[in-house]
Amino acid sequence: QQPVQSPQAVILREGEDAVINCSSSKALYSVHWYRQKHGEAPVFLMILLKGGEQKGHEKISASFNEKKQQSSLYLTASQLSYSGTYFCGTANQAGTALIFGKGTTLSVSS
Amino acid sequence: EPEVTQTPSHQVTQMGQEVILRCVPISNHLYFYWYRQILGQKVEFLVSFYNNEISEKSEIFDDQFSVERPDGSNFTLKIRSTKLEDSAMYFCARQGAGGYTFGSGTRLTVV
Numbered sequence: 001q002q003p004v005q006s007p008q009a010v011i012l013r014e015g016e017d018a019v020i021n022c023s024s025s026k027a028l029y030s031v032h033w034y035r036q037k038h039g040e041a042p043v044f045l046m047i048l049l050k051g052g053e054q055k056g057h058e059k060i061s062a063s064f065n066e067k068k069q070q071s072s073l074y075l076t077a078s079q080l081s082y083s084g085t086y087f088c089g090t091a092n093q094a095g096t097a098l099i100f101g102k103g104t105t106l107s108v109s110s
Numbered sequence: 111e112p113e114v115t116q117t118p119s120h121q122v123t124q125m126g127q128e129v130i131l132r133c134v135p136i137s138n139h140l141y142f143y144w145y146r147q148i149l150g151q152k153v154e155f156l157v158s159f160y161n162n163e164i165s166e167k168s169e170i171f172d173d174q175f176s177v178e179r180p181d182g183s184n185f186t187l188k189i190r191s192t193k194l195e196d197s198a199m200y201f202c203a204r205q206g207a208g209g210y211t212f213g214s215g216t217r218l219t220v221v
Binding site for chain 1: 141143145151152153154155158160165166201208209210211212213214215
């Protein structure tokens, strides 16, 4: 039950905004977002739980629509450091392991 | 949060050989995971370990794979007879207050 991410790739200039989407065909308990830079391990950004909470991290925020089984990651006023591959990971029940999407590659240039 | 340490950082092995990948997480965490990532692809779930037992495993985690916590702290992933397609980055992870903290990974190359 791999989540589906879109788009596959985004190219931005510094200061521009982007939205990355993650959707599942099954009901979700939680959605995680991670960023991975080339040659490094994924780094946790935020977790969203059932209840439609919107969380924030610096200029990065996310939403979780339980009914639509979707989450979106919002990157505003992008910086060069935001470049990397963004993965959403989903869990259908509490205590189950995350299944990750294929990732969205974000490239920010000056 | 404290890091998760993995050793070795890179291992080259011949096809058919056994390899053991090691992870040292913080001992008071209950949930640990192994994931792998083939170059340029997604992060794939292998197995989760809760309270010193396997709690969940994927279809990738077949009889060639095993996990152990031999001394209560180190956490190992063993591949008994490696295949070319086992070449990947292997990450161990622990679950903290929110998300997962991944180790820096072991790059396994099977030749």
